[in-house]
Amino acid sequence: MGVEDRIRLPVRTEVLGGAEAAFATTRLDQLLGWARKYSLFMYPFATACCGMEFMAMSAPKYDLARFGAEAPRFSPRQSDLLWVVGTISQRQAPVLQRIYGQMCEPKWVIAFGTCASTGGFYDNYATVPGIDRIIPVDVFIPGCPPRPEQALDALMLLMKRIADGSARGEPILANGQVV
Amino acid sequence: MAQRILDRLKETFGAKILETSSPSGDEVAVVARDDWPAVARFLRDDPVCAMDMFIDLTCADYPDRRERLEVWLRLYSIGHRHRVCLKTRVSAEDPKVPSLYDLWRGIDWFEREAFDLFGVVFAGHPDLRRILLYEGFEGHPLRKDYAAEKTQPLVGYREVPPTKVPPFGTAEGMPWSRR
Amino acid sequence: MEDADIREEELELPAEPMTLNLGPSHPAMHGTIRIVAKLDGEVVVSADVQPGYLHRGFDKMAERGTWSQVFPYTDRLNYVSPILNNVGYALAVEKLLGITVPERNQYIRVVLGEFSRITDHLTNLGAVAMDVGAMTPLLWLLKAREWIWEILEEVTGARLTHSYVRIGGLAFDLTDTFRDRALALLPRIAEELDRSLDLLLENRIFIDRLKGVGVLPAAEAISYGVTGPMLRASGVDHDLRKTAPYLVYDRIDFDVPVGEVGDNWDRFMVRAEEVRQSSRIIRQALDQMPPAGSPIDVLDTRVILPPKEDVYATIEGTINHFKLVMEGIRVPAGEAYGYTEACNGELGFGVVSDGTGTPYRVRARGPCFANLAALGRMVVGMMIPDLIPTFGLVNMIAGECDR
Ligand code: SF4
Numbered sequence: 029m030g031v032e033d034r035i036r037l038p039v040r041t042e043v044l045g046g047a048e049a050a051f052a053t054t055r056l057d058q059l060l061g062w063a064r065k066y067s068l069f070m071y072p073f074a075t076a077c078c079g080m081e082f083m084a085m086s087a088p089k090y091d092l093a094r095f096g097a098e099a100p101r102f103s104p105r106q107s108d109l110l111w112v113v114g115t116i117s118q119r120q121a122p123v124l125q126r127i128y129g130q131m132c133e134p135k136w137v138i139a140f141g142t143c144a145s146t147g148g149f150y151d152n153y154a155t156v157p158g159i160d161r162i163i164p165v166d167v168f169i170p171g172c173p174p175r176p177e178q179a180l181d182a183l184m185l186l187m188k189r190i191a192d193g194s195a196r197g198e199p200i201l202a203n204g205q206v207v
Numbered sequence: 208m209a210q211r212i213l214d215r216l217k218e219t220f221g222a223k224i225l226e227t228s229s230p231s232g233d234e235v236a237v238v239a240r241d242d243w244p245a246v247a248r249f250l251r252d253d254p255v256c257a258m259d260m261f262i263d264l265t266c267a268d269y270p271d272r273r274e275r276l277e278v279w280l281r282l283y284s285i286g287h288r289h290r291v292c293l294k295t296r297v298s299a300e301d302p303k304v305p306s307l308y309d310l311w312r313g314i315d316w317f318e319r320e321a322f323d324l325f326g327v328v329f330a331g332h333p334d335l336r337r338i339l340l341y342e343g344f345e346g347h348p349l350r351k352d353y354a355a356e357k358t359q360p361l362v363g364y365r366e367v368p369p370t371k372v373p374p375f376g377t378a379e380g381m382p383w384s385r386r
Numbered sequence: 387m388e389d390a391d392i393r394e395e396e397l398e399l400p401a402e403p404m405t406l407n408l409g410p411s412h413p414a415m416h417g418t419i420r421i422v423a424k425l426d427g428e429v430v431v432s433a434d435v436q437p438g439y440l441h442r443g444f445d446k447m448a449e450r451g452t453w454s455q456v457f458p459y460t461d462r463l464n465y466v467s468p469i470l471n472n473v474g475y476a477l478a479v480e481k482l483l484g485i486t487v488p489e490r491n492q493y494i495r496v497v498l499g500e501f502s503r504i505t506d507h508l509t510n511l512g513a514v515a516m517d518v519g520a521m522t523p524l525l526w527l528l529k530a531r532e533w534i535w536e537i538l539e540e541v542t543g544a545r546l547t548h549s550y551v552r553i554g555g556l557a558f559d560l561t562d563t564f565r566d567r568a569l570a571l572l573p574r575i576a577e578e579l580d581r582s583l584d585l586l587l588e589n590r591i592f593i594d595r596l597k598g599v600g601v602l603p604a605a606e607a608i609s610y611g612v613t614g615p616m617l618r619a620s621g622v623d624h625d626l627r628k629t630a631p632y633l634v635y636d637r638i639d640f641d642v643p644v645g646e647v648g649d650n651w652d653r654f655m656v657r658a659e660e661v662r663q664s665s666r667i668i669r670q671a672l673d674q675m676p677p678a679g680s681p682i683d684v685l686d687t688r689v690i691l692p693p694k695e696d697v698y699a700t701i702e703g704t705i706n707h708f709k710l711v712m713e714g715i716r717v718p719a720g721e722a723y724g725y726t727e728a729c730n731g732e733l734g735f736g737v738v739s740d741g742t743g744t745p746y747r748v749r750a751r752g753p754c755f756a757n758l759a760a761l762g763r764m765v766v767g768m769m770i771p772d773l774i775p776t777f778g779l780v781n782m783i784a785g786e787c788d789r
Contacts, residue, residue, distance in 0.1 A: 073411055075418045076440055076785055077465030080509075080546055084535075087528035119341040120418065120439050121362045123410055149458065152355045152443040153348045154340070161364040173546055231481045231722035261611040263751040267738060279736065281723065281751075285608055285622060288629050292723065313611035316759040324445070339438035339788055348446060355446050 064108070064134070065187045068097040071107035071131070073124060076114030078141035078173040085176040095183055104130040109186075112165075115143035116156045128163040136186060137165045140179060142172045209234045209289035215255050220246060237294045244305045246293060250282055251310055258282035258291065261311035264318060266325040268350045274298045276327055280307070297327065299350075306331035324349040403431060406770065410439045418784050419758075421773070428769050435762045437755070440784035448748035452714025453479055454553060456748060461547040463733075463750055464786040466509050467502035469495075469538075470728045471786075472551035475748075477632060478724025478735035479553050482717055485689065491556055491682040492633045493675040497568070498550065500664040500671070501538060504575065505531045506729040506781075507615075507657045507664075511579075514654060514778040515586055518595045523582035530578040537567050553715055555683030555690050565672055572665045579661055596650040600764045600776035603648060610763075611756035614731025616780065619656045620648030626727035638670045653779040689715055714743025730754050730781055752786035 074082055085092055092098040101107035104127045116124055128137070139159050142148040145168040147157035159165060166189070169182045213227045213234050223246070226237040238246050250258040262281040269275050274296035283290040297304055306329035307314045318329040319338040326347035329335060337344065341361065346353050409420040418439035424431040444463065448456045460475045461468040473495045480487065487495075508531050512524035535545045540561055542548035550557050586592045602612070607620040617624055625642045627635040643659035645652025683690045687706055696703030719741035725734040731753030738747040757780050765773050 075411075076442075077462050077546065080465055083509075083528060084532060084545075087532065088525055089529065089532050115440060115442055117439060117441055118358060118360055119441065120410065121360065123439075125362055127411060150442045150447065152446050153353070153358055154441050154443040154446075155358075156360070157358075162362055164365075175545065230720050231484070233723050259605075260608045261756075262732065263611075263734060263736070263749070265736070265749050265751070267747045267749075279749075281734070281736075285624060311611065312606065312609040312763070313756050313759055316755065320755075337438075338436075339441040341438075348443065355443070355450060 061191045065191045066096040068095075068109040068136075068187070068190075069099055069101045069107040070097055070109045070111055071102075071104050071127070072100055072111050072113060073127060074111070074113040075116065075120065076143065078114040078143065081173040081176060081179070082111065082113045082140060085179050090176040090180065092180070092183075095180070095187065097183060097187075104128075105132060107131060108135050110135065110137045111140055112137060112144045112159050113140040115148065115150055116159050116162075117154050118156060119154075121156050121162050124159065125162050136167075136190065137163060138182060138186060139165045139168045140182075141174055142170055144168075145170065148172060209291055212236075212250075212256050212289060212291045215253065216246065216249075219249060219253075233290070233292055235292045235294060237296070240295045240297055240304050243293075243295045244307060244310075247280065247307050247310055250291065250293065256291075257284045257286050260285050261313040261317075262290065264307075264314060264321060266321045266327055266349075268325060270351045272296070276302055276325055278304055278321065278327055299326075302326055303328045303330050305329070308332050323347070326350065408773075410436075419777075419782060419787075421777075423765070423770065423773070425770060428771075430765050430768050430770060430773060433762050433765050433773075435758060437758060437782075437784075437787050439788065441788040442785075444750055444789040445748060448745050450744070452711075452743050453717055453745055454714065456745065457549045457551065458547065460750070461549055462785050463752060463789065464506070464728060464730065464754075464783045465546065466783055467499075467506040467729045468546065468548050469498045469502040469542075469550060470506075470726065471733065472549065473499050473633075474724065474726040474728060474733045475735050476551045476553055477726060478722055478737050479715075479717065481724045482720060482722040482737055482739060483553070483689065483715075485554055485684050485686065487554060487684055488676075488681045489634070490559075490676040490680040493671050494556060494560060494682065495551065496633050496635065496638070496671045497668050497675070498538065498541065500667045501534050501568075503729045504661050504664050505534050507661045508575075508579070510778070510781045511582070511654065511657055511661075514650075514775055515582070515592075517775045517778045518592055520586060520589075520592065523585055526578050526582050530575045533571055533574065537564065537571060540564065540567070552683075553689055554686060559678065559682055562678070568668065568672060572668060576662065576665060579658065583658060593651070595772070595775060596654055598647075599650045599772045600653075600768065600779070601647055601649045602760060602764050606763065607648065607760065610760040612731070612760050613753050613756065614727070614729065615656045615660060616653055616757050616760075617731065618643065619645035619652035621646055626725060626732060630725070632726060634671070634674070635667075637674065638667050640667050640670075650775055650779050716741065716743055717745075725751075728753060730757060730783065730786070733786075750786075750789055752783075752789060754780075754782050754787035758782050758787055 072082060084090060086098060110128060110131060139145045143150065144159050147155050156162060167182045167186050169179055171178055213236055216224050216236055223242045224236050224238060228235050250256045260283040262283050264280050267277045269277060275298060277294055277296050280293040281290065295304060304327055306318060308331060316338060318332050319335060321327045322329060322335050323337040323339050324347055344359050404425045406423045406425050410418045420436040422434040444459055447459055456475060457472055460471040463471045508527040512527035515523040538548060539545045541564055542550040602620050604620045604622050607617050608622065621644055623642060623644050628642055640663045643656045645656050691710055692703040692706050697707045717739040719739055721738040723734055723736045725732050733753055734751035736749035737745060740746040761777060761780050765776060
């Protein structure tokens with residue numbers, strides 16, 4: 029074995045080997061994840077009181093722009109991060125589901141506040157007991173309303189998970205059908 | 208302060224004013240439902256009362272009474288700066304009350320709301336739809352016998368692990384009050 | 387040959403009425419609401435405004451817990467100015483109980499309430515500026531709001547949902563530094579507001595977008611039950627702080643700004659002026675306030691929780707505490723309607739008690755619901771882009787509108 033082998037061998041295995049092909053895909057994913065992590069386009073689905081803290085989070089003091097996630101896209105089709113901010117009532121549920129369905133893969137969902145996560149203390153006829161009942165959620169933020177720091181923490185958590193590929197949106201099952 | 212309104216009403220309508228009282232300083236007059244529009248119109252047009260401003264219309268449910276639904280109408284006079292509350296009572300079997308749609312513009316939505324939440328039917332209202340809840344919702348949630356937790360979802364729920372942990376059951380029902 | 391002469395009318399193409407759906411989740415509409423507008427070209431022919439997307443069953447939830455447990459729900463009615471709602475509810479229940487809170491308490495309620503009013507107006511002014519395309523004022527005004535939230539947090543422990551007022555009392559007294567911080571803050575808020583208004587008020591676009599748009603005549607506003615800044619913008623001098631003074635508003639000197647025609651411009655200016663008046667109120671109230679250490683709770687063990695030392699040291703204190711927490715304050719059977727001037731108008735709480743520790747019925751008459759009802763009428767004949775700032779200036783807060 030000469031110099032030639034030392035150079036060639038790793039190259040050959042990476043391209044041709046079965047298991048190593050998966051390795052190549054992972055690396056692409058990582059690259060994509062790294063890229064996506066810093067260019068989240070958000071769709072704010074703000075309904076209630078938490079929206080005030082959401083505004084505060086985007087406003088000068090807390091400055092969401094530091095994380096590259098401040099650009100709101102006012103069409104779900106162009107965004108990949110859905111912030112569900114506030115109480116989702118039963119009447120609102122089909123709308124939320126539809127908006128989630130309109131977003132393109134890959135997509136992530138953050139439930140902002142107790143109401144979005146579990147229904148909060150509105151445990152009654154009018155509210156959905158947690159949006160994970162209707163769409164998949166990646167990160168839940170507790171708090172009524174959460175402080176902006178908490179929300180930024182959640183965003184960083186999501187970014188980390190996007191980068192290492194552990195956050196994955198799943199196709200939604202509504203009424204037993206794939207939407 | 209607004210005692211003179213009650214006097215004026217009694218003077219004009221005599222026995223048709225079933226009850227008057229001033230709980231906590233707010234004047235209340237109760238009329239039968241057939242006299243409801245006439246008394247309301249008088250309150251608006253009479254120069255002594257001149258109740259030109261509509262404040263509130265809502266309802267309360269007393270299941271122990273025969274005429275269990277009590278409709279409240281609150282009015283204010285910009286000129287004289289006095290207010291009054293006019294009430295009428297109907298039973299749940301025949302919850303019809305003549306609509307005051309023509310008297311104040313604001314009445315429209317409030318009658319729809321009382322219809323939505325209590326099931327009071329305002330005869331003569333041109334557009335009596337649900338306003339806060341959605342089409343297809345059954346029952347009227349603010350009646351005392353509607354269990355607070357009875358949801359009527361518009362979309363199917365996804366399968367998620369149960370979110371309620373003991374001691375909270377899934378349907379606790381609604382105690383009328385803590386007797 | 388004759389000149390080809392086309393008459394004006396022939397050029398107009400016949401337009402089918404078109405239906406445009408705005409909302410319920412429309413980014414340009416703050417708050418969840420749906421407006422189905424019938425359009426002729428770009429002109430609104432009729433609009434069906436559909437609230438209700440944030441109906442959370444306030445009334446039903448209020449019937450579940452004790453009288454005091456309603457406070458967190460009232461915070462979330464108008465979530466831009468929670469303290470005003472706290473105060474409104476507390477006053478209604480106190481009316482039913484027949485108690486009056488000590489003076490220091492009343493002044494604290496006034497001061498914090500007016501701060502809340504300022505946050506609400508600042509948010510609204512900024513949001514409207516954004517609606518017509520000016521982003522900077524929003525950011526500046528939100529910055530000012532953040533300062534207010536900081537001092538409110540210092541007193542109440544929460545940035546937004548304070549739950550600070552209690553029936554017959556307050557959760558805690560003001561902090562020692564509050565007075566100085568508040569007085570130092572007022573000029574900064576005024577400066578921030580003036581700076582934002584300087585950007586807007588002489589801007590041709592801003593003026594054109596607001597002046598003469600969305601006129602609501604006084605008689606109609608009254609008939610709709612419109613209250614608050616919106617009613618005053620239509621030229622009706624009606625402010626419950628003046629016409630039916632509650633707390634200590636009768637000892638404070640302030641002006642009620644009133645508009646002339648009732649268009650968007652008037653509504654905007656009324657709100658801006660109310661921020662200044664609120665600062666005046668805060669200054670005077672802080673001056674007149676009885677010194678720290680004066681009582682803030684009524685002296686009635688049936689209403690107010692005993693001090694913690696008593697709860698731990700004496701059996702009466704323990705029992706009293708237990709009863710008040712578990713069974714709630716026993717409010718005598720009866721009913722009352724308490725009304726206050728919240729930042730959007732008359733916030734009324736109709737409370738009915740059956741003599742137990744749980745409310746029998748709590749009716750929240752949110753001003754937004756009536757104000758919004760007038761929107762469907764105001765937008766007729768208006769261009770679609772004008773609908774957005776008009777809606778913005780109604781300042782619909784969904785929590786209060788849909789409850
Ligand atoms: S979690 Fe709290 S603050 Fe947020 S929407 Fe729900 S009630 Fe409002």
